[in-house]
Amino acid sequence: MIFCLLTILGTSFRPLTFTSSCVIDGGITIVVFFTILSTQTLRFSQGGLIIEAPTEADLQALEAEIGCLPKLEERFTVSRPKRRRPQIIILGVDNSVDKDHLLKGLLAKNHFLADSKNHALIDIIFPIKARRSTNWVASVDPGIYKLIFDQPGLYFEFSRLRFDNFFGVKQCHHCKRFGHTTKWCPRKEDTFCTRCGMDHPVDTCKDIICVNCTESNQRFKSGFNVNHGPKDKVNCNSFLRQKDNLIRLTDYGPSPGSSD
């Protein structure tokens, strides 16, 4: 049995979300996450221990084991987490189109984006502005995910918009670590190299190496190549692992022929 203990340092608290993950024997990933609302209460909200196992049988064995530890069982309930909705990015929307306009326009021309009671099965979340047009990130109901990807595009007014999968791996611009954004960086006060995220001034930065892969190698002996920048989405194994985790925690709807 492995326990993770996270110590919280410092007193200037805003709501903070911590994520930590480790891989134990047998390829089981343990992800610990919790949110601190304030120093006064130090209440854990949405607190939990997410345990992922390679097979359903492994998961049941773990569940049984947790159930056998009275101390744990008194304080925690074991439940299956609700998986997140898949996200897509809708590309090349005219800059003058706002969120409501986009949603209404999509619902008018793509009837499968609403259920029989006319409730939208798509939720427009946020824009990513590009120079000439805007890309919009949306979440979709798992039940229509595959249907959407059978379409050549999404019709909007007199155009057909292209779209793709969107994997929102959170990465902090300040410390370059994954799992949080700059706003909630737990190491806001610390200075990092703006180029690689390591603990040295940027003018002494020589070889670009990835802070996340370096730390992963130190902690988990993962043997990742470190000769890339921390924002490299192609060569960074740490990023790819984050992305894989996100995909595993996403509900892409029932696959053809499966009963779930």
Ligand SMILES: [Zn+2]
């Ligand atoms: Zn950070």
Ligand SMILES: [Zn+2]
């Ligand atoms: Zn550097």
Ligand SMILES: [Zn+2]
């Ligand atoms: Zn890396």
